[in-house]
Amino acid sequence: MASGVMNVTTAALDWLSAAFDAPLARAVVFGVHIDGHLVVEVLLIAVILFQLSRKSYKPPKKPLTEKEIDNLCExxxxxxxxxxxxxxxxxxxxxxxxxAGPHTVVDGKEVVNFASANYLGLVGHEKIVDSCIGSLEKYGVGACGPRGFYGTIDVHLDCEKKISNFLGTPDSVLYSYGMSTIFSVIPAFCKKGDIIVADEGVHWGVQNGLYLSRSTVVYFKHNDMASLESTLEKLTRGNKRAEKLRRYIVVESVYQNSGQVAPLDQIVRLKEKYHFRVILDESHSFGVLGKSGRGLAEHYGVPIEKIDIITAGMGNALATDGGFCTGSVRVVDHQRLSSSGYVFSASLPPFLASAAITAVDYLHENPSILETLKNNINILRKGLADVPGLEVTSSSLSPIVFLKLKKSKGSQNSDLQLLEKIVNRVLHEDSVFLVLSKRSALDKCRLPVGIRLFVSAGHSESDILKACESLKRVAALEIA
Amino acid sequence: MVRLPYFSALTTLFSYGLLFAFGQLRDFFRKILDWFKSKDLHGYAPICLGLEDFYTRRLYLRIQDCFNRPIASAPDSWIDVVERYSKDNNKTLHRTSKISKCLNLGSYNYLGFAAADEYCTPQVIESLKKYSPSTCSSRVDGGTTKLHVELEEVVARFVRKPAAIVLGMGYATNSAIIPVLMGKGCLIISDSLNHNSIVNGARGSGAAHLEEVLREQIADGQPRTHRPWKKIIVIVEGIYSMEGELCKLPEIIAVCKKYKAYTYLDEAHSIGAIGKSGRGVCELLGVDTADVDIMMGTFTKSFGSCGGYIAASKEIIQHLRNTCPAHFYATSMSPPAVQQVISAIKVVLGEDGSNRGAQKLSQIRENSNFFRSELSKMGFEVLGDNDSPVMPIMLYNPAKIPAFSRECLRCNVAVVTVAFPATPLLLARARICISASHTREDLIKALEVLSKVGDLVGIKYFPVEPQKDLADETQKKVE
Structure with missing residues (x-):
């Protein structure tokens, strides 16, 4: 049976090849003998080529009809x-x-105020109020326009000059809002592709600036120089491309979120070693640190020109509002056209600029006020050393005294609730106004929460002792 | 929208091309010269990259005397402009003690509250003495005074919304609020002419186009994942500050309602300046404020102070109070500035016991419409709508920017010229802001100067028609 089939197949094949060969049996083209299988191969190639040349199958794409879109919208x-x-x-x-001076009135009751960053006690100072009144009468309240369009008043220029003279920098530039200073400055100098190394404990303004810059941001451990060094090392070692990029270290001099003070001498050493530029936010150290209040650089004896960009809000020690950025002429001039918070915002109300000028003058003439402030910080720290359940974690230099729970309740929220209870009782029972380190849901800072006390040179010793006594009493009741 | 004439586009492009070529040439030589200087910046990338900085160095610096002009007085209808000189081809400018008294057509002093005011200033000084210039604290800590609470109530009542929150800076109001309301998976549709403080987004100045965009976005969802958007917010400005146009609010609201998109109205320039009782674009165009989800505005312009507000439903405001970073971290608005706004709104509402507010409002309307119609008659290309106190005059060519500005200043009229980056590169313009404090004589003087300078600089792009007609008529009569 099988051989029968075989026979039939061979016969069929023979017949087939004979049929193919028959017309071409003796065909020789250019010396090549053409036989059947060559014809089959050529046909095969032709089919393959035909198939290849065809587009692959795609289901027909129909755009949504108007009705379908209507339905989707509905x-x-x-x-x-x-x-x-x-x-x-x-x-x-x-x-x-x-x-909001060292004493203020809340609910008709006079309270001792530790909630205002009025470090030099200049809130309500006669000289400052007088200069403001003079300015208000001459210039009105608002500047009615951005700096570019007749919003530059002579006091703005005087104030810029005063600040750069005071700090010993070539030039400075005023912003109309303390917080917007840093988040306009960072994106003005850092663009996509640049590298920024920042402390993980920076406040929201800095975080926002880092976000807006769209640069590559790497965080290092809060105020940890070893972590900073290893981060810098990692970023630059063997990375030839990094040399062509702009590289920045962003730190705060006194961290709002923890009261730590950045070790500027080490940061400058690292910056020079790895060729980074430094952006330093001096909001809580300008007018506070250093022998004459010139900030962190003076405190560490670092020449000011080693810090490339310094920003500060004036709503703290200077007891006015707005902010400034200072640095080389190039740094400052660049901002006057490229910093969005400067270019697109109405300028600082002139009376606030006058207040800043008067405040800087006052500090210049009365450096002893800094001694008083330092003294007050020391008294407070000593007084708070034995508050039950709470510990002081801020630096001894910092005018923000930060009290943290010794034992966390487990989550930030429960910690906050406990601390809030303490703060409320202290306010209502003992008339001492303290605040918590409240954070917005958008804030990425994860440092522990705590009670913050803003020390002022205007506090008397009895004010401070009152606060300590009250905290001790309430904390003992609430935490124990 | 501006329709750039073909010829102007060509000459403008040519001018910029020329400036660019020469700038590059100068950069080239500068590089060669710098080659020989010591390289103390070794290891650092330049802080301002070459091209980023090119515009500033080679174009802006040449005409920088037209911008940032310091003044030595309140930004009222007449200002003292401080004269400046330069010894190094405009690279640096130095102030002199000389001033020239100029008519101010540049400040956003719409209602004339910029200068000391008989009603507001004494109250402001009173609050200054009581509260001092700053609280040195944020709103959630110790920065809320009685004045802040009062202002929030007054603003909510003024713009006819249930609640309001006040922030210390108008610019930050936008930049700090929008991220709180809109997160991942939310779409912001923004007009292409919106201010820089609002994120640049889709182009949608017409309601018809907005409808198209909305339909497409709702149908398509998020890019790549095609998940539906969580929420869509449409951001428009009441008066576009660089165009002087009013937004087509009723149409936009209707479209947004139809497609369930939220609306965010930025009234930075319109609040206080337009509408019968100064309540802004909603009042002028007859839109119920309940239909606008979020109303934002600033106090820097009409009310002559600083800061901004958001007015919305009670829930939204409460949410903002619980989350907005500016509320948590920024120094609260300066109490005297708060008082200025309260007093100014009281004047506008007539609660000061006089009709000065109503007078101011009718004055600015009259002034704006008179000035706009006269400018158009002269043949200037003026943008914007009637009733809007902002009127841009198109200049186009880069050389006309300084020419116009300097010539006007020489005739004691201070104008603002706007160029890149505030406008597109080709659409440079002069912008005039009319104030209620301008008298008719002021405006007539300004028109005379502008006409003269306009002829000199060659910016009367349209034919001068109506006056010709008048001349023809008189001729006919004579015949």
Missing amino acids: EWVPEPLCPPITKQIEAEAPILESA
């Missing part, structure tokens, strides 16, 4: 603009009924 349900407020509405901030 079905779409947006989320509400804000999440439902489930949290117990947080206690509203106390409302002040008088100036």
Whole structure:
């Protein structure tokens, strides 16, 4: 049976090749004998080529019809603009009924105020108020325009000059809002592709600036120089490309979030070793640190020109508002056209610039005020050393005294609730106004929360002792 | 929208091309010269990269005397402009003690509250004495005074919204609030002419186009993942500060309602300046404020102070109070500046016991419409809508920017010229802001000067028609 099939197949094949060969049996083209299998191969190639030349199959793409879009639009349900407020509405901030000096009035009661960063005690100072009144009468309140468009008033220029003369920098530039200073300065100098090494404990303004710059941001451990060095080493070692990029270290001199002071001498050493530039936020050290209040650089005896860009808000020691950035002429001039917070915002109300000028003058003439402040910080730190359940974690230089729970309750929220209870009791029972390190949900800082006390040169010794006594009493009741 | 004439586009491009070529040439020689200097910057990349800085070095510096002009008085209708000189071809400018008294057509002093005011200033000084210039603390800590609370109530009442929150800086109001409301998976549709403080987004100045964009976005969802957007917010400005145009609010609101998008109205320039009682673009165009989800505005312009506000439903404001970083970390608005706004709004509402507010509002409207119509009659290419106190005059060519500005200043009229980066490169313009404090004589003087300078600089792009007609008529009569 099998042989029968075989026979039939061979016969068929023979017949087939004969059929192929028959017309071409003796065909020789250019000396090549053409036989059947060559014809088959050529046909095969032709089929392959034909198939290859065809487009691959795609399901036909039909755009959505108008009706389908209508349906989609109808079905779409947006989320509400804000999440439902489930949290117990947080206690509203106390409302002040008088100036936020060392003593202020809350709910008709006079309280000792540790909530204002009025380090030099200049809130309500006669000289400053007088200069403001003079300015208000001459210039009105607002500047009614950005700096570029007749919003530059002569006091702005005087103030810029005063600050750079005071600090010994070539030039400086004023901003109309303390917080926007740093988040406009960083994106003005750092663009996509640049490298920024920043402390993980920087406050929200810096975080926002880093975000807006779209640079590559690497964080190092809070105020840890070993971590900074290893980060810098990692970023630069063997990385030839890094040399062509702009590289910055962003630090705060006194960290708002922890009261730590950045070791500037080491940072400058590292910066020079690895060729980084330094952006330093001096909001809480300008007018506070150093022998004459010139800030962190003076304190460490570092020449000011080693720090490339310095920014500061003036809503702290100078007891006014707005901010400034200072540095070389090139750094400053670049901002006048490229820094969005400077170019696109109305300029600082002139009376606040006058207040800043007067405040710097006052500090210049009365450097002894810094001694008083230092003394007050020491008294407070000593007084708080034995508060039950709480410990002082800020640097001994810092005018922000930071009190942390010795034992965390487990989560930031429960810590905050406990601390809030303490702060409320201290305010209502003993008339001492303290604040917590409250953070916005957008803040990426994960450092522990705590109670912050802003020390002022205007506090008397009895004010400070009162605060310590009250904290001791309430903490013993609440934590124990 | 501006329609750039073909010829102007060509000459403008040619001018910029020339400036660019010469700038590059100068950069080339500068590089050769710098080659010989010591390289003390070794190991650092330059802080300002070559091309980033090119515009500043080679174009802006040549005409920088037209910008940042310091003044030595309040930004009222007449200002003292401080004269400056330069010894190094405009690279650095030095102040002199000489001043020239100029008519101010540049400040956003719409209602004339810039200078000391008989009602506001005494109250401001009173609050200054009581509260001092600063609280040195943020709003959630110790920076909330009675004045802040009062202002929030007054603003909410003024713009007819249930609640408001006040921040210390107008610019930061936008930049700090938008991220709180809109997170990942949310779409922001923004007008292409919106201010820099609002993120640049889709081009959608017309309601018809907005509808198209909305339909497409809702149907397509997020790019790549095609998940539906979580929420969509449409951001528009009441008056576009560089165009002088009013937004087509009723149409936009209708479209947004239809497609369930939220609306965010930035009234930086319009609040206080337009509308029968100064309540801004909603009042002028007859839009119910309940239909606008979020109303934002600033106090820097009409109210002559600083800071900004957000007005919205009570829940949204409460949410902002719980999360907005500017509320948590920034020094609260200066109390005297807060008082200025409260007093100014009271004047506008007539709660000061006089009708000065109403007078101011009718004055600015009259002034704006008179000035705009006269400018158009003269043949200037003026942008913007009637009633808007902002009127840009197109200049186009880069050489006309300094020429116009300097010539006007020589005739004691201070104008603002705007060029890149505030406008597109080709659409340089002069911008005039009219104030209620301008008298008719002021405006007539300004028109005379502008007309003269306009002829000199050659920016009357349109034919001068109506006056010709008048001349023809008189001729006919004579015949």
